[in-house]
Amino acid sequence: MIVRRSVPQDQDAVWEILEPVIRAGETYALARDLTRDDALSYWYDPGKRTFVAEEDGRVVGTYYLRANQAGGGDHVCNCGYVTRHDVRGRGVARQMCRHSLSEAAGAGFRAMQYNCVVSTNTGAIRLWKDLGFEIVGTLPGAFHHPTLGDVDAYVMYRRL
């Protein structure tokens, strides 16, 4: 598997990856009815660098990297990762996260922050902890889960 910068030709595959996650509304703070155009505008925002994970010529994951704040906060970055549903559990997210840590450090960022990690997304939390992130904040009831109702969200942080 390789991870590389995304090009416009990836957008069909990226949308196939994003759509089920957005429609489920269980892990990402994005409107469940977001259109393809709005989702891709968000994922490929000019303030973001967007990457894909590719296996045997097929896009199996995608992530973005951006500054989390401007000004005095612009040395801290933020990422979002999504793995294609049919390749889950095979280390795609881990490889994308490792790639993002290296990209971020190379770009001069000194820390990485996840702003809204849904507390019921236990697999992701385990992975981020394994990769050196700590829960530095708990936002009480900050995520409205479609079946579980209001659940906590975590702020996770790692120095680079």
Added chain:
Amino acid sequence: MIVRRSVPQDQDAVWEILEPVIRAGETYALARDLTRDDALSYWYDPGKRTFVAEEDGRVVGTYYLRANQAGGGDHVCNCGYVTRHDVRGRGVARQMCRHSLSEAAGAGFRAMQYNCVVSTNTGAIRLWKDLGFEIVGTLPGAFHHPTLGDVDAYVMYRRL
């Protein structure tokens, strides 16, 4: 003092309030060299409701209110407040915060979150605590202060 929705005619006064705070770079995560146009575009972003505090016909403070996240996070709002430098210490920020809590609850938000409260901004932290906010997270070294270097930032949260 009254607090009201801002109108385009307020923008000169609002910029006079924002500019010294942006140029100082000590409390807001905004680029210190932000232009007037970019600052006003940020403050009056279509995703925000923008208010001013007015005393004897003069704009002495301004704040915005917005959803902090989309989708499952859209019941939590976020605000930013700035008081005119020559009226500090007279309760303008307190009155704007109280107004925002009421506006937010009226708009259906169920919590308010501040994402990046600079730990050296002790007057603001004292005020937010006094108005019911708690520090729910500490972001280590997440704010580069122009004279103090990297200092912690807090995530503050209050249910409505």
